Amino acid sequence: xxxxxxxxxxxxxxxxxxxxxxxxxxxxxxxxxxxxxxxxxxxxxxxxxxxxxxxxxxxxxxxxxxxxxx
Numbered sequence: 001x002x003x004x005x006x007x008x009x010x011x012x013x014x015x016x017x018x019x020x021x022x023x024x025x026x027x028x029x030x031x032x033x034x035x036x037x038x039x040x041x042x043x044x045x046x047x048x049x050x051x052x053x054x055x056x057x058x059x060x061x062x063x064x065x066x067x068x069x070x
Contacts, residue, residue, distance in 0.1 A: 012043035019048065023056070037061065039068075 012018040024036040035056045039049035051064050 012041075015041055015043045018042040 009018075018041075019039050020042055021037060021039045024038070025033065026036070027033050032054070034052060034054050037049075037051040037056050038047050040047050049064055049068060051060065053060065
């Protein structure tokens with residue numbers, strides 16, 4: 001087994017320098033599944049984007065990111 005040396009990521013020094021995202025999945029009482037894709041500014045800890053849908057594709061995310069840049 002190979003040992004991997006992890007280098008800590010530098011902390012953001014100002015807003016919009018580093019964004020983090022992840023996916024959260026859940027199920028409604030009706031059994032319908034949905035996804036949430038939050039994007040958080042690492043400096044301010046403000047959620048700058050929240051995508052909620054039954055399915056989130058890469059294309060969907062690109063379109064949402066484009067809206068942030070306008």
